[in-house]
Amino acid sequence: MSYPDINIPTEPAAMTAVELASAYAAGILSPVEATETILEAIAARDGDLNAYCLVDSDRALVQAKDSEARWHSGHARGLLDGVPISIKDIFLTEGWPTRRGSTSIDPAGPWLVDSPVAARLREDGMVFLGKTTTPEIAWKAVTDSPLTGITRNPADPATTAGGSSGGSAAAVAGGMGPVSVGTDGGGSIRIPAAFCGIVGFKPTHGRIPLYPASPFGPLAHAGPMTRTVEDTALLMDILSLPDPRDPTALAPTVTTFRSQMQRDVRGLTVGYSPTLGYATVDAEVAAIVDAAVRLLEEAGLRVIAADPGFGDPREAFELLWAAGAATMLSRFPDGTRDRVDPGLRTVWEHGETVSAVEYLDARNVAAEVGITMGAFHTAHDVLITPTMPITAFEAGHDVPPGSDMHGWPEWTPFTYPFNLTQQPAVSIPAGTTRAGMPVGLQIIGPRHSDDLVLAVARYAEGVLV
DSSP: OOOOOOOOOSOGGGOOHHHHHHHHHHTSSOHHHHHHHHHHHHHHHHHHHOOEEEEOHHHHHHHHHHHHHHHHHTOOOSTTTTOEEEEETTSOBTTBOOOTTOTTSOTTOOOOOOOHHHHHHHHHTOEEEEEEOOSGGGOSSSOEETTTEEOEETTEEEEEOOSSSHHHHHHHHTTSOSEEEEEESSSTTHHHHHHHTSEEEEOSTTSSOOSSOOTTGGGOEEEEEESSHHHHHHHHHHHTSOOTTOTTOOOOOSSOHHHHTTSOOTTOEEEEOSSTTTOOOOHHHHHHHHHHHHHHHHTTOEEEEOOOSOOOOHHHHHHHHHHHHHHHHTTSOTTHHHHSOHHHHHHHHHHHTOOHHHHHHHHHHHHHHHHHHHHHTTTOSEEEEESOSSOOOBTTOSSOTTSOOOSGGGGOTTTTHHHHTTOOEEEEEEEEOTTOOEEEEEEEOOTTOHHHHHHHHHHHHHHHO
16 A cells, blocks of 8 residues: 655654554654654553553564564565554464463463464564453453453543453553554443543454454454554454454455545434433533534534434343353363452353353344344444443442442443444544543444444544544
């Protein structure tokens, strides 16, 4: 691809992935210089944020030097050759332990296999900085674990970064790497993206191959976490390449996400649902999202107030989630039950009581929500909602302190329904509160419309910035 002319910011750690690749192509910055600067940023900032559970400076610099040689020879390997990236500690990554936030996983390994995500990034020539934190087995919507402690929000380190891809969000938002890859089984990319003020994309289930298969089944997605929609589109072109180890993976796309994100979306019909018909939203969050939607309408999108028409499917989601957690944890070593996060132990015990009939009933609820959304999208090209009904709360808590909530799905009503339906959904920044806390806007499209969702997000990003 061709890269735009750019002026290098004073701080290469503030550059996007596309800006870095452009600078490499122009010969005005090297992958080694960029990697060194970002490693320095990690050393300076991560003590306060705890976004990384592993940083491999030596390996990163070797990869950066190899990339520098390729750029000098005129034979860059891929779209983002030499661009530094972090990887959530859920994905198998050759040479590094994948501990999933658990003290029960032996770091000694051996660690000989790349997941599809790590393999595609390595083939593209990207520079692996390290692995980012996750709650134990990525089970909840904040990021803390018995293994790695609490991950904090760059917007205010007293607050949570969200989860379960909170380490990735904090790394990107905190200037400790331009891009990352997370997972999303109930909002785990979009929640921390909204809390930290970045872009987080959950593509259609199967668009990014996964291996090993997730115990959370069709709820589980992988996706990019970036500062811009353009970076997200380029990562999607890399990550969505096929891998034979995922039998549920979708066929390769016939075009590229980076070309389709430029399409004209003016005149599209947008269904705007500020509550999905059942959620309670903080007044300041609601006002910020309302104002953003009005700007999008003024910019040429046809906005219609419309709820999708389904009731809150939280009970079905929580049953499927508990069954998946119990399945995974049943394979862990003896003694794990005594060591896990207490909240996860409760979910595990619930999952052990789920019958096959109950599981299939919950899958039927998911199908009914999907059918409802399919009908909704015959009249509305995309759906827009707040990503989160609240802003980031005090770190170290699973639910907002002082609330009467008991579990994380109670404060994430806008995200998990679209894991049940397997639809593509992206969170982009909509603005900030008076206290300076980020607010996210969520754009959801029909299944397999990943390119449309990114095109609308790209247009909205230009309007809202």
